Amino acid sequence: MGFDTDTDTDTDTDTDTGEVAGVIQPNLTVNQGENMPIWEPAKECMSRDEVRQLQLERLQATLNRVYRNVSFYRKMFDRIGFVPEDDFADLQDLQRLPFTTSRDLSDSYPYAMFAVPLREVVRVHSSSATTGNPRVVGYTRRDLKTWSTLVARILSAAGVDTEDVIQVTFAYGLMTGGLGIQYGAELIGASVLPTSVGRTERQVRIMQDFRTSVLVSTPSYALLIADRMEQLGIDPKTLSLKYCVCAGEPWTEAMRLEIEQRLFVRATDNYGISEVIGPGVAGECLEQAGMHLAEDHFYAEIIDPVSGRVLEEGEEGELVLTTLTREALPLIRYRTGDVCSILPGSCACGRTGVRRLSRLRGRCDDVVIIKGINIIPARIGDLLERIRGERMLYQVVATREGHSDQLEIWIAVTEELFFDKMREQRTLVDVIRNKVSNFIGITPRVRLVEKSSLQEENGVVKLFVDLRAVPAA
Amino acid sequence: MLNVKSVHTYYGNIHALKGVSLHVRAGEIVSLIGANGAGKTTLVQSICGFNRPRKGAIEFRGEDLSGRGAEQIVQQGIALVPEGRQIFATLSVENNLEMGGFIHRRRPDRIHRDMDRLFERFPILGQRRRQLAGTLSGGEQQMLAISRALMSRPQLLILDEPSMGLAPLVIRDIFRIIGELRQEGRTILLIEQNARAALRIADRGYVMETGKVVLQGEGSMLLRHRQVQRAYLGKGSKEIWEA
Numbered sequence: 001m002g003f004d005t006d007t008d009t010d011t012d013t014d015t016d017t018g019e020v021a022g023v024i025q026p027n028l029t030v031n032q033g034e035n036m037p038i039w040e041p042a043k044e045c046m047s048r049d050e051v052r053q054l055q056l057e058r059l060q061a062t063l064n065r066v067y068r069n070v071s072f073y074r075k076m077f078d079r080i081g082f083v084p085e086d087d088f089a090d091l092q093d094l095q096r097l098p099f100t101t102s103r104d105l106s107d108s109y110p111y112a113m114f115a116v117p118l119r120e121v122v123r124v125h126s127s128s129a130t131t132g133n134p135r136v137v138g139y140t141r142r143d144l145k146t147w148s149t150l151v152a153r154i155l156s157a158a159g160v161d162t163e164d165v166i167q168v169t170f171a172y173g174l175m176t177g178g179l180g181i182q183y184g185a186e187l188i189g190a191s192v193l194p195t196s197v198g199r200t201e202r203q204v205r206i207m208q209d210f211r212t213s214v215l216v217s218t219p220s221y222a223l224l225i226a227d228r229m230e231q232l233g234i235d236p237k238t239l240s241l242k243y244c245v246c247a248g249e250p251w252t253e254a255m256r257l258e259i260e261q262r263l264f265v266r267a268t269d270n271y272g273i274s275e276v277i278g279p280g281v282a283g284e285c286l287e288q289a290g291m292h293l294a295e296d297h298f299y300a301e302i303i304d305p306v307s308g309r310v311l312e313e314g315e316e317g318e319l320v321l322t323t324l325t326r327e328a329l330p331l332i333r334y335r336t337g338d339v340c341s342i343l344p345g346s347c348a349c350g351r352t353g354v355r356r357l358s359r360l361r362g363r364c365d366d367v368v369i370i371k372g373i374n375i376i377p378a379r380i381g382d383l384l385e386r387i388r389g390e391r392m393l394y395q396v397v398a399t400r401e402g403h404s405d406q407l408e409i410w411i412a413v414t415e416e417l418f419f420d421k422m423r424e425q426r427t428l429v430d431v432i433r434n435k436v437s438n439f440i441g442i443t444p445r446v447r448l449v450e451k452s453s454l455q456e457e458n459g460v461v462k463l464f465v466d467l468r469a470v471p472a473a
Numbered sequence: 474m475l476n477v478k479s480v481h482t483y484y485g486n487i488h489a490l491k492g493v494s495l496h497v498r499a500g501e502i503v504s505l506i507g508a509n510g511a512g513k514t515t516l517v518q519s520i521c522g523f524n525r526p527r528k529g530a531i532e533f534r535g536e537d538l539s540g541r542g543a544e545q546i547v548q549q550g551i552a553l554v555p556e557g558r559q560i561f562a563t564l565s566v567e568n569n570l571e572m573g574g575f576i577h578r579r580r581p582d583r584i585h586r587d588m589d590r591l592f593e594r595f596p597i598l599g600q601r602r603r604q605l606a607g608t609l610s611g612g613e614q615q616m617l618a619i620s621r622a623l624m625s626r627p628q629l630l631i632l633d634e635p636s637m638g639l640a641p642l643v644i645r646d647i648f649r650i651i652g653e654l655r656q657e658g659r660t661i662l663l664i665e666q667n668a669r670a671a672l673r674i675a676d677r678g679y680v681m682e683t684g685k686v687v688l689q690g691e692g693s694m695l696l697r698h699r700q701v702q703r704a705y706l707g708k709g710s711k712e713i714w715e716a
Contacts, residue, residue, distance in 0.1 A: 060479070085492045
């Protein structure tokens with residue numbers, strides 16, 4: 001069993017030394033710099049080849065199983081004439097299979113895509129649905145164990161150990177966030193405070209009185225807590241907080257910096273999605289250099305959300321996950337709708353074999369195509385933020401001149417944008433134009449406008465307005 | 474150490490292995506369990522060069538084994554303790570061991586040193602060194618078969634059904650020996666129908682059914698797994714697709 005995080009108790013399982021050069025010794029625990037112990041070194045520090053071999057083995061078993069047990073997949077495979085035992089010999093072969101969408105899951109409500117009988121299912125969670133049926137996720141006993149281990153991995157990487165008091169401000173109940181974090185934290189042996197969401201003042205009080213050392217929250221809630229502490233006149237330096245484990249929404253580097261400075265913590269980025277398991281899919285270590293993906297349990301692809309083409313490492317697109325060990329609800333090529341990339345290179349922390357996910361850029365539903373290029377309006381906001389060091393009020397506008405699409409960025413003039421200094425305004429516009437052009441490959445037209453000219457929806461400025469469809473009068 | 478990737482092998486006209494992948498890392502005991510006809514022995518034959526796969530790859534210490542003959546594979550560092558032991562019944566115990574050391578035949582001193590060490594380890598074989606192997610008991614023959622395999626100084630030891638046809642008490646002895654080999658840091662691929670004993674001793678295990686790997690994981694996890702309990706340990710109830 002690979003649950004041993006104590007480096008000194010390693011037994012001499014590998015006395016047959018010196019026989020094979022280049023074989024990664026299992027049970028090595030890397031402790032470089034200030035990094036925390038690695039929860040499952042034998043898994044997280046595999047060589048790339050070992051990871052790929054394991055993925056191949058597990059994918060084969062998963063495909064055989066879903067073909068036999070899940071009528072949705074049997075029909076899908078039969079439709080395209082895919083026989084797992086004959087047609088799957090290499091990880092690349094997975095690309096022959098169609099995607100599974102959140103719609104497919106909704107349509108299978110509640111249990112139609114389960115691969116085991118209900119008596120094997122010991123837990124059911126469900127993810128909220130904006131349209132259609134909720135997506136129901138089942139767990140066998142082994143699934144729950146896997147889940148705990150995966151969360152223990154990301155929490156260890158984020159700094160949590162047995163000494164910590166960890167306050168979980170995620171929702172408990174049918175959502176996966178709260179309980180998922182709880183399992184991992186308990187497996188590590190930290191003291192868990194399941195405060196769940198809301199009642200910020202009480203959260204702050206608990207944080208003070210219970211000497212919380214790790215806050216688990218969405219980035220925006222962490223900032224809300226910081227705001228509330230400020231209002232209450234509480235100095236965050238008097239708290240015991242050390243780490244903030246962030247997840248649940250896309251955020252920016254600027255937000256991380258703000259959380260770290262205002263709460264006096266190290267903040268890490270984490271990714272999970274209920275349909276494949278919940279929290280624990282990927283998480284940053286204290287190097288803060290991208291989220292280590294549990295590649296021994298999930299096979300990740302990045303695709304072009306429009307064409308479905310598989311993209312290269314480093315290219316940004318929609319994350320598609322295939323579960324490798326899930327028993328109750330195995331998913332093949334599940335479109336997460338989340339936009340990110342797989343980072344090239346490896347991290348200094350020693351988790352060598354598993355690759356890292358970049359920060360999430362947003363949801364695919366937000367992707368707009370201008371001049372054939374996928375643009376996520378929220379990312380233009382990140383870019384503007386980097387230029388000015390603060391959030392700007394802006395709107396991405398697509399227009400059409402003749403037959404050609406035009407990208408425009410409208411920025412609301414505020415006092416800070418020194419609207420009276422024409423020259424500096426022009427410089428700013430030039431800088432923005434260049435940066436955006438370098439970044440996405442289209443040169444935008446940048447316009448400084450009155451705030452009132454930006455279109456709003458429910459009192460919020462829309463990030464994107466499409467004026468291309470307006471018929472010529 | 475050993476990587477098997479999507480191997481397809483035919484046993485006569487029978488498609489016996491349908492895309493099997495597995496791996497064994499240095500210092501591990503990996504058990505392969507499954508019913509009769511699941512393809513376990515065909516897999517062993519594919520690894521050892523007796524039955525070449527039609528598709529897929531077998532790599533040992535980074536080198537491709539496909540196209541190599543059985544002797545070359547022994548030279549690469551894989552030794553097999555075959556199903557049913559298959560010792561040379563009409564040869565003496567000593568001669569059997571010499572045969573096992575065949576690839577080191579130019580170093581007789583080494584062969585004798587290895588043999589002495591094995592006699593120390595299995596004194597009963599030492600006492601019967603000049604006896605014909607066919608006159609040994611079943612358990613002693615299995616000890617001899619294991620010793621013969623060790624004579625080639627293998628990096629990977631493959632044991633095919635070592636408990637087959639042996640009395641329960643003797644089986645316990647054999648598993649104790651396997652446990653000791655593991656303590657010495659040897660790497661072992663164990664093929665067994667005795668699922669409980671095989672999984673108990675293993676770091677990891679694979680479950681085969683009709684030419685495919687259907688389950689894999691840590692030995693202790695598989696022991697508790699409903700599908701293994703139902704199919705191999707006689708517990709539990711039917712699956713969805715059987716209802």
